[in-house]
Amino acid sequence: MSNDSAEEAARRIDSYIEELCSANDEALSSALENMERNGLPHINVSANEGKLLYMLVKLSGATRVLEIGTLGGYSTIWMARALPDGGRLLTLEYEPRHAAVARTNIVHAGLSDRVEVRLGAALDLLPEIERNSEGPFDLFFIDADKENYPGYLEWAIKLSHPGSVILSDNLIRNGSVIDPAPDNPTAAVINKYNRELATNPQLETIILPIIRENTDGLGITIVKAPPSS
Ligand code: SAH
Ligand code: DHB
Ligand code: MG
Numbered sequence: 001m002s003n004d005s006a007e008e009a010a011r012r013i014d015s016y017i018e019e020l021c022s023a024n025d026e027a028l029s030s031a032l033e034n035m036e037r038n039g040l041p042h043i044n045v046s047a048n049e050g051k052l053l054y055m056l057v058k059l060s061g062a063t064r065v066l067e068i069g070t071l072g073g074y075s076t077i078w079m080a081r082a083l084p085d086g087g088r089l090l091t092l093e094y095e096p097r098h099a100a101v102a103r104t105n106i107v108h109a110g111l112s113d114r115v116e117v118r119l120g121a122a123l124d125l126l127p128e129i130e131r132n133s134e135g136p137f138d139l140f141f142i143d144a145d146k147e148n149y150p151g152y153l154e155w156a157i158k159l160s161h162p163g164s165v166i167l168s169d170n171l172i173r174n175g176s177v178i179d180p181a182p183d184n185p186t187a188a189v190i191n192k193y194n195r196e197l198a199t200n201p202q203l204e205t206i207i208l209p210i211i212r213e214n215t216d217g218l219g220i221t222i223v224k225a226p227p228s229s
Helices: 003-021 026-037 047-060 074-080 096-108 122-131 146-158 185-199
Strands: 064-068 088-093 115-119 139-142 165-168 203-211 215-223
Touching: 003 047, 003 203, 026 074, 026 096, 047 074, 047 139, 047 165, 047 203, 047 215, 064 074, 074 088, 074 096, 074 115, 074 139, 088 096, 088 122, 096 115, 122 146, 139 146, 146 165, 146 185, 185 203, 185 215
Parallel strands: 064 088, 064 139, 088 115, 139 165
Antiparallel strands: 165 215, 203 215
16 A cells, blocks of 8 residues: 555645745744744644635634644744734743744734733633633634643633634644544543534534644634523
8 A cells, every 4th residue: 555655645735735825935934943943843833734724814804813822923923914904813822932932933023013922821821811801702723732622622612702713723633533542642632622623512613634744633613602591
């Protein structure tokens, strides 16, 4: 079986699409270089997934975006560029070193007027965001520690309105989530998470396969009105 060449073909196609549609410009390239210089891990979205996030922000007409998991601000820059005038993006990051790199990259991209990087553990920051009535948000991008995805989803629903979009990264993890191995607790969490996205009556979801080094997936969810009681 030519599994290897199938993967190679997928990557070749991904590169073809990236060159055509999603090429990094100066600000995105220098964000990646700055992340590399500072030793940040290579776990940002790909250029094609970044362009997809950009398209989803535009298509949804979102003006208030909440990102959970900033890293160096690469996905942040893609999404913030899709906002209309007056739009705002709040992004939450636990690691001070990551947040500092992200802030530099966001300033360099000319987006500091519409982006705020907030430092802290997301599960501490989300209740404050609610208390301060900073919601609702039109679009969420969940991309931090995978073990806390179920908690992030609950908070996203709480801070949403009917029609809000919830995007979730890394829902496929090269297929390990389909039948999680006993020694892969993260895959088990995401397996349950995906079932929740698919079966919660307040949510409508599709998971789009994403080509990276391995195949991963982006969850695209629309929040419906809560059931009337
Ligand atoms: N969205 C980024 C990648 C994020 S990587 C991009 O595509 O460019 C995940 C990030 O979540 C890391 O920077 C990590 O430090 C951060 N993180 C991990 N646990 C967290 C937590 N509990 N609260 C907030 N951020 C967290
Ligand atoms: C990991 C995290 C991510 O958000 C990602 O897109 C890829 C990998 C990780 O923690 O391994
Ligand atoms: Mg991710």
